[in-house]
Amino acid sequence: MLTAAELEILGLSLKVAFWSMLASLPVALGLAMLLARAEFPGKTLLDGVIHLPLVLPPVVIGYLLLVGFGRSGPIGAFLEEQLGIVFAFRWSGAALAAAVMGLPLAVRAMRQSIEALDRRLEAAAATLGAGPFAVFATVTLPLIGPGVLNGMLLAFARSLGEFGATITFVSNIPGETQTLPLAIYGFTQVPGGDAQALRLCVLSILLSLAALIGSELLLRRARRRTQGA
Amino acid sequence: MRLEVAAAKRLGAFALEAEFASEGRVTALFGRSGSGKTSVLNAIAGLLRPERGRIAIDGETLFDAAARIDVPVHRRRLGYVFQEGRLLPHLTVRQNLLYGQRFGRRSAAARLDDVVALLGLGGALARHPHDLSGGEKQRAAIGRALLADPRLLLMDEPLASLDTERKGEILYYIERLRDETGIPIVYVSHSIDEVVRIADTVVLLSEGRVLDAGPIRETMARMELRPFLGRFEGGAVLEAHVAEQDLANGLTRLEFAGGSIYAPDVDALIGERVRVRVRARDVSLATVRPEAISVLNVLPGTVKALGEASGASVDVQIDVAGTVLLARITRKSVDALALVPGRPVYALVKAVAIDRHSVGWA
Numbered sequence: 001m002l003t004a005a006e007l008e009i010l011g012l013s014l015k016v017a018f019w020s021m022l023a024s025l026p027v028a029l030g031l032a033m034l035l036a037r038a039e040f041p042g043k044t045l046l047d048g049v050i051h052l053p054l055v056l057p058p059v060v061i062g063y064l065l066l067v068g069f070g071r072s073g074p075i076g077a078f079l080e081e082q083l084g085i086v087f088a089f090r091w092s093g094a095a096l097a098a099a100v101m102g103l104p105l106a107v108r109a110m111r112q113s114i115e116a117l118d119r120r121l122e123a124a125a126a127t128l129g130a131g132p133f134a135v136f137a138t139v140t141l142p143l144i145g146p147g148v149l150n151g152m153l154l155a156f157a158r159s160l161g162e163f164g165a166t167i168t169f170v171s172n173i174p175g176e177t178q179t180l181p182l183a184i185y186g187f188t189q190v191p192g193g194d195a196q197a198l199r200l201c202v203l204s205i206l207l208s209l210a211a212l213i214g215s216e217l218l219l220r221r222a223r224r225r226t227q228g229a
Numbered sequence: 230m231r232l233e234v235a236a237a238k239r240l241g242a243f244a245l246e247a248e249f250a251s252e253g254r255v256t257a258l259f260g261r262s263g264s265g266k267t268s269v270l271n272a273i274a275g276l277l278r279p280e281r282g283r284i285a286i287d288g289e290t291l292f293d294a295a296a297r298i299d300v301p302v303h304r305r306r307l308g309y310v311f312q313e314g315r316l317l318p319h320l321t322v323r324q325n326l327l328y329g330q331r332f333g334r335r336s337a338a339a340r341l342d343d344v345v346a347l348l349g350l351g352g353a354l355a356r357h358p359h360d361l362s363g364g365e366k367q368r369a370a371i372g373r374a375l376l377a378d379p380r381l382l383l384m385d386e387p388l389a390s391l392d393t394e395r396k397g398e399i400l401y402y403i404e405r406l407r408d409e410t411g412i413p414i415v416y417v418s419h420s421i422d423e424v425v426r427i428a429d430t431v432v433l434l435s436e437g438r439v440l441d442a443g444p445i446r447e448t449m450a451r452m453e454l455r456p457f458l459g460r461f462e463g464g465a466v467l468e469a470h471v472a473e474q475d476l477a478n479g480l481t482r483l484e485f486a487g488g489s490i491y492a493p494d495v496d497a498l499i500g501e502r503v504r505v506r507v508r509a510r511d512v513s514l515a516t517v518r519p520e521a522i523s524v525l526n527v528l529p530g531t532v533k534a535l536g537e538a539s540g541a542s543v544d545v546q547i548d549v550a551g552t553v554l555l556a557r558i559t560r561k562s563v564d565a566l567a568l569v570p571g572r573p574v575y576a577l578v579k580a581v582a583i584d585r586h587s588v589g590w591a
Contacts, residue, residue, distance in 0.1 A: 123276050124315040126302040128377045129332035134303075138331070142319045225319065 013179040017159035020098035032110035062168025093170035098162040102155035113147020146222040153215035230413040236272040236279040249442040253430025260434035275302035308374030314366040316358035323354040329377025336378035364395035464508035487549035492583040511582035512556035526578040
């Protein structure tokens, strides 16, 4: 049904979305905890910076990533020399761009669930002998589980649709950085590519629908488990 | 067990400035809503950090502002039963009960099977908190605190969220707990009925300060505190034991140091120790022994002291062979009977005025 080239595009899209989701999880959870629980100077500024990818043109994020994480950029050069990690024009760069773009969605969802958590339950656990880390692992994390899951699914879905930042940062290289949206864009730019573009559009719609329905089912199960509703 | 508490903290417009010591098996922190009872309990537990003060159990300092000692909550080894239970919603009852053991809080004395039997939780172990009734939740919360090997149990109005029937049920379990485990309890309540039933020591709080602290018999009979107990709540507490069950008439004869008193249908065995609260407004006085009267309890004594008049009424302390009763009568009657300290009188108490809520196991 799908050609080998289409399967490659689909596989790459899923790979990029999966790793961007996984990489942004600890960052998003840490930021969400910080914003929900801590009071510090510059909190409003940090909150604003995290939300920038939602409102800035994606091309701005992509260009900033290129400047910072490109092979001659300050961070990119350091990572390549010290750790041998390269983001520029690699699939990992596409994952990085997608992670940055999805971060505000993940942080928002997680922060809401942390703020909705009844902190008196954490106090109760402490009276039973649980130290701060144990309280987080056995009370906080399980109870905000649905919110964390929701945040991850949003980040995953956002990654599948990422276009502007990705194409600016890592270009449109078949087999390396050409995810579904980039491939569709590519076909619309060449004469006679309409049929191909349309096939990928249908694939894109099916994939998004599957992700949405799957996430709804997962969330329902997680909520039932933690709240018994 | 000796508990020493001195805690001062400003909380908005409210100032906590409480200091007391207790060696009671059950110490009640008693007072109206907003009197600072829960704040004191939270300071003992470590959930509220006082600005000044010192908190110690059996000489071990848990908190000392001057010495900069503040043992973290999870290392204080105190059991806390919260007003709303606070069971962990994602765990089953069994997992909630055993939660403390994950952190090495394992009691040699309290085993799961014993606690489950004591609190009647056998049918609930596999269920989640949202499937429990209010009474079951509270029993599970008590069991959870108990199994975490506490040296002291803190209970914050554990009956507040329950209906009358469930209240009696949980109170019964708390009484068993007190008598069977020997773990001292600090019990917060604004209900005089609960306090009288289970406590032996009372700390009376008002607006963040301790007004009085001591054995329940003395505290409850002290007249000068009456306004803080509420208009109808003043009264004396008698320590008694069941002497006779008159099944034909549904009456129980209770013997106390100063004599005996009849009460309707006390649900206890002969010889069992009970505590009876006799409310001041249920006690009348006579200067001669009345005859042809329906009142069953006629107790000879002498007037010990007269309280300050409040409106039309005066509280009179009556010494009944060493036990102090409190009678609330009108100023008019005090004048008519020429009551002065030392005068012999008879204290009259209708048996039916002593209801189920006035009697508890001592």
